[in-house]
Amino acid sequence: xxxxxxxxxxxxxxxxxxxxxxxxxxxxxxxxxxxxxxxxxxxxxxxxxxxxxxxxxxxxxxxxxxxxxxxxxxxxxxxxxxxxxxxxxxxxxxxxxxxxxxxxxxxxxxxxxxxxxxxxxxxxxxxxxxxxxxxxxxxxxxxxxxxxxxxxxxxxxxxxxxxxxxxxxxxxxxx
Numbered sequence: 001x002x003x004x005x006x007x008x009x010x011x012x013x014x015x016x017x018x019x020x021x022x023x024x025x026x027x028x029x030x031x032x033x034x035x036x037x038x039x040x041x042x043x044x045x046x047x048x049x050x051x052x053x054x055x056x057x058x059x060x061x062x063x064x065x066x067x068x069x070x071x072x073x074x075x076x077x078x079x080x081x082x083x084x085x086x087x088x089x090x091x092x093x094x095x096x097x098x099x100x101x102x103x104x105x106x107x108x109x110x111x112x113x114x115x116x117x118x119x120x121x122x123x124x125x126x127x128x129x130x131x132x133x134x135x136x137x138x139x140x141x142x143x144x145x146x147x148x149x150x151x152x153x154x155x156x157x158x159x160x161x162x163x164x165x166x167x168x169x170x171x172x173x174x175x
Contacts, residue, residue, distance in 0.1 A: 066085070069114070125151075
């Protein structure tokens with residue numbers, strides 16, 4: 001009597017095919033996730049940029065930054081202007097007790113990285129670290145190779161490689 005079933009070779013072939021398909025799917029998922037996070041980073045910086053422009057329209061200058069790359073808020077009480085750390089990570093102005101809130105300042109989706117901000121009041125720069133090395137907005141040298149550290153600014157554990165200024169996306173690594 002002959003027993004019907006799969007041979008060991010047939011089972012190994014099926015398992016091998018499943019593993020190949022799974023590895024291709026996992027690779028596509030990883031790339032998709034990386035691109036998604038980078039899209040979120042760009043969107044976050046664009047939202048911050050719009051809030052900075054509103055702040056500038058109301059106060060007449062951009063918010064100042066601290067030494068750690070954080071946005072400082074604006075406060076004017078009894079004629080005295082101060083630039084405190086933004087309470088609750090919200091960009092606000094406080095004029096004689098009246099508070100105007102612009103945006104809850106978003107954070108990088110990777111907890112080991114941060115968004116960096118630099119401003120003297122007249123201009124500003126916002127920085128982030130994009131992880132997709134094929135992103136079209138990364139700065140490249142004359143040979144088309146991505147510049148690893150175009151701005152010399154740290155975004156946490158990684159260097160920043162994406163920059164927005166008051167005039168838009170930075171297309172060069174010059175100030």
